[in-house]
Amino acid sequence: MAELNNAQRRTEQLPYHYDDPSIMGGQLEYQEKLWEFNQTHPTDTDGKQKLLKEMFAEIGDGCHVETPAHANWGFHHVHMGKGVYCNVNFTCVDDADITIGDWCMFGPNVVIATAGHPVLPVLREHHYVYCIPVTIGRNVWVGANVTILPGVTIGDNCVIGAGSVVSHDIPANTVAYGVPCKAVREIGEKDREFYYKNRRLDVWE
Numbered sequence: 001m002a003e004l005n006n007a008q009r010r011t012e013q014l015p016y017h018y019d020d021p022s023i024m025g026g027q028l029e030y031q032e033k034l035w036e037f038n039q040t041h042p043t044d045t046d047g048k049q050k051l052l053k054e055m056f057a058e059i060g061d062g063c064h065v066e067t068p069a070h071a072n073w074g075f076h077h078v079h080m081g082k083g084v085y086c087n088v089n090f091t092c093v094d095d096a097d098i099t100i101g102d103w104c105m106f107g108p109n110v111v112i113a114t115a116g117h118p119v120l121p122v123l124r125e126h127h128y129v130y131c132i133p134v135t136i137g138r139n140v141w142v143g144a145n146v147t148i149l150p151g152v153t154i155g156d157n158c159v160i161g162a163g164s165v166v167s168h169d170i171p172a173n174t175v176a177y178g179v180p181c182k183a184v185r186e187i188g189e190k191d192r193e194f195y196y197k198n199r200r201l202d203v204w205e
Helices: 006-011 027-038 045-055 121-125 189-193
Strands: 069-071 078-080 090-093 098-100 111-113 128-131 134-136 174-177 182-186 194-196
Touching: 027 045, 027 069, 111 134, 189 194
Parallel strands: 069 090, 078 098, 090 111, 098 134
Antiparallel strands: 174 182
């Protein structure tokens, strides 16, 4: 069997050399787009939307990304549904695909990382990295300062509490938080009555 090259190893989610020119081509061009996006004037909504459509692999209608935003590839591998909102310092380590469903919301300083480095020191010395896709379902709210690690899937309608480190899959329709992040409870009748702690809900759609 022929030995896999670095591009093939990356596709197979195996450790690969990140400094291989054959897989790094075009990164600076995407970074240029990202730099341009981060310099846009706050009122230049049309300009921002144009650049977002050029930078993302896929972006739905009504998405809004605050500046500054950060990405390894200028969001080259990010697939975003409609109506997504990303607050300031939204960071995607997008060496592999990041898929985000409709109507998701991200607080400030959220990091979604598809890439990591092996624990074994000698592999890091030889510039090995791995990348595994991240999938976030529909209508997920991710609080401020959350880090989502490689290979994670977050189900529909979840709430991820501020400051969490999401290292494992989170089932749909749950509130989850902590370091590491764990599902704490299902979303249910209590949430129809209270919107925050003991503050009673007075609207319903």
